[in-house]
Amino acid sequence: MGFREHNETPGHWFLFDQNIPTAVDSKLFRADYWQSLGLLSGTAKGRGTTVFVRPQEGEHWALRHYCRGGLIGRLCHDQFIYTGRENTRAWQELRLLKFLRQHNMPVPEPIAAHIIRVGWTYRADLITRVIPNSRDLHHILCERPLTTEQWVNTGKVIARLHQHQVYHHDLNIRNLMLDDQDNVWIIDFDKCRRRNGDNWKKQNLQRLHRSLLKCANSEVNWCWQESDFTLLLQGYQTS
Structure with a gap:
């Protein structure tokens, strides 16, 4: 499982599995994009909302936007302090999932991570494959x-x-x-x-x-x- 990193526009960065069957850009991380294509298959409420999409036959993904919980989440819902891409929650979760998959652990398969940096803060998203059935x-x-x-x-x-x-x-x-x-x-x-x-x-x-x-x-x-x-x-x- 090889991963590649690239940026789309200033501030937008992606880390993704090179073998996924689609080009990676910011629209993949937007629920309204999938809904406009009729490919949104469901949602699940948690700290934020997880969106389930079917980008093509045989593929079923979970898209999660990172949100804060607790009192700080009321003040700063989805913004985090930026100290480098490797320190972002999306990059760290994707790399940890990759490590665990390489050791045959039953965890979701990582697809792609996305961050949007604005000054000293960032927002982030993660896509994983849905665990079937x-x-x-x-x-x-x-x-x-x-x-x-x-x-x-x-x-x-x-x-x-x-x-x-x-x-x-x-x-x-x-x-x-x-x-x-x-x-x-x-x-x-x-x-x-x-x-x-x-x-x-x-x-x-x-x-x-x-x-x-x-x-x-x-x-x-x-x-x-x-x-x-x-x-x-x-x-x-x-x-």
Whole structure:
């Protein structure tokens, strides 16, 4: 998977997979462009909005615009301090996904990143391939429980991520996916990075546990019990 970098106009920069079947320019990162072509297939709400598009037969992409959360997000919704292209969130996420794909990790395939620099700030977007026939574990657990094997496999996949020393900034139940072949995937690597040592790994797992407990207190139908997390830990420890 080779990546190439180029700029379109002053301030617009792209980093992209050289093998994607289309020319890369700024319109690819605009939802209204895809909508005008009738190729927008859906949206998903998160901190921002993820747009799903089908650029051609056999291709299904997720386009995400980087947004801030929390209080600062109300004041500065989608602007970040610019300290060089390699330090931007889009460049870092794309390169981390490339690293993980090279090590056969079940994460989204990166397609292209885009930044628009204005003075000391920038805005950014990322395109990845959609994981076919998959749903996040949050939606699944609102309908049915996972099997013992699915919980154990979830723990194994997280252990593999940690063996590559990758810290997931937002490891929660919505960022774990299950496809129709029972493969577990991890998504959303914004602000994630490789870290030394092991102390942070337990904290990563505790974050996931908190997300399960939070849903247990907020969802009307939540098909989860504490012993399920014990199964996940068993898979993690035996991987």
